[in-house]
Every structure is written in structure tokens, then in C-alpha cells.
Amino acid sequence: MAGLLTADHGRVTLDGADITRVPAHKRNVGVVFQSYALFPHLTVAENVAFGLQAHGTRASEIAGTVARVLALVRLADYGPRSIFALSGGQQQRIAVARALAVKPKLLLLDEPLSALDRKLRETMRMELGHLLRDLGITAIFVTHDQDEALVMSDRIAVMNHGRIEQFDTPAAIYAHPATPFVLDFVGMSTRLSGTVVAADGDVLVVDTAAGRVRARGRAGTGAAVLVAVRPENMRIGAGGENAVSLKVRDRVFLGSKLLVHFDAPGADQIVAEVPPDGAEHTAPGDLVTVRWSVDATLVYSAP
Helix, strand or coil: CCCCCCCCCCCCEECCEECCCCCHHHCCEEEECCCCCCCCCCEHHHHHHHHHHHCCCCHHHHHHHHHHHHHHCCCCCCCCCEHHHCCHHHHHHHHHHHHHHCCCCEEEEECCCCCCCHHHHHHHHHHHHHHHHHHCCEEEEECCCHHHHHHHCCCEEEEECCEEEEEECHHHHHHCCCCHHHHHHCCCCEEEEEEEEEEECCEEEEEECCEEEEEECCCCCCCEEEEEECHHHCEECCCCCEEEEEEEEEEEECCCCEEEEECCCCCCEEEEEECCCCCCCCCCCCEEEEEECCCCEEEEECC
């Protein structure tokens, strides 16, 4: 998309124009690299001005543009400083400012937050998301961090071996993953392998090693399927449309929530997310009932 590599096949279009053979410096695409790629021999202001100078912007306009984009990333007074005097988060913002200075039609960001510590990452992804929306710039953000993708995106493309498995809103990607790969890649889930033993309209009855469960879907009797449930949709205690007896394997306290892992056969995984006091009387080795609704149950053809 940036023109740094030549397309093997297909076309790249931007704002209705075919840019497949347009050289990188004429595409008006900004790039923020994973390593930021700031010029160490230039000051902050000179780094931000670099693209403007390369585009032949008049010197009288460059200073004003540099000041404006530095103010946008909240580093208005940092122009004279050396790159070496900046923290990781400040360097990231300078890289963004440099890309924004040329007013790109499209901004590409290659895991720009991966080098930051967790707390700074959480702060920067919110700031960057607000900045891009305020400026109205379309951005493509590459990340392997699920939370980052869900927080920052209007739409997400989940890719597997170079192919898009699902392209949808963050809510749809999480709640209704289209394939087992998307289910496994985005968020945690309970996953049970099973066989369809009956079908009642759009509701399947599936035998699994954990017990018999029901799910909405279409499959023939005898079909091998994968049944899945997001952890927050599972509850501990009697009742519910789907209920199985499971032995507690481990409890993981995460402050605002508690993850309870259960013994599962083979490649199956069973985990419930409950409030911190939702399983206070359970301990590893206890046999408890876990329940969830049919509507919260996802079903796929077995991979």
C-alpha cells in the first residue's frame, strides 16, 4: 500500500485512483514504522519537517505546519530537542507527527506501540485513536494485540496466512467470529469438540466430552463440530439452558474479574469469567455446575 514493495498481482486503489504503479513518494501515504525510524542526526522539528521539505513545501509554510502538528501530539515545546532526549512514547508521537505533517490521504501504522510498556501503550492507543478521529484521517493499523485492535478500530480485518478470514466491526468480530481461527485469535473462549446427534429447526444437539449441549446452527446428524462460548457468558451454579458438571482446575484473579479454568479432555478448553466474588467458595478439585444460554453458544464445522 505504501509502495515500498511492488505488487505481485492485483491492484491497489486509494480514493478511487489506481496507485499500483505509482512510486512511493507520489502516493500521499504516511507511514509510522514499528521502530519509528526517526533520523537521529536531526532535531524533533527537523524530523517533522523532513517530509514537507521532500514534497517541496515552501520554507515559509514549513515552520507553521511543524508547530501545528507538534501541538496536535502535545509536544509543542519539543522542536529544538534531540531525538535521544525523548522517551519511547514521545518518539512515537514524533513519528506520528512527521507522518501527519504532509496531510496524507492514508496513514499506515506498523505496530507503532509494540515497543512501549503496558501502561504507556494503553494511554497512547487512546490518544492516537482520538487524534485520528479528530483529524478525519483514514488509518490502517497493523497489530497482534487483540485489545489494541478492539479499542482503536472502526473495522477489523483478521488475517491468516495472508488471507482475510473476517472483515467486520470490533463488536461483530468478538461476538460472532466467522471461523474457528478468528474465535481463537480474538479473545478467550471455551471450546468443545463434539458430534451433532439431533437437530430441532436451527438448534443443534451436540454430544461433547463435557456433556450434551445445544447451539444454534445448521449441520447434519453425525457432523463433527466445534462448540464455543465466550468466558463472560458462562455462569457457575445450577440452572440455564446448557449446564455441565466440571472439576475446577485453576483460579486466576485479575482484579475486577476472576477466570476459572476447568479440567477439559484433549484439545478442549473450558474457562468462565466471573466477578471476584462469583466463585469465592470454589477451589481447585471442586466439582461445580457451569451454565450458559443457547444464544451465547457458537458452533462451527470441526477444523
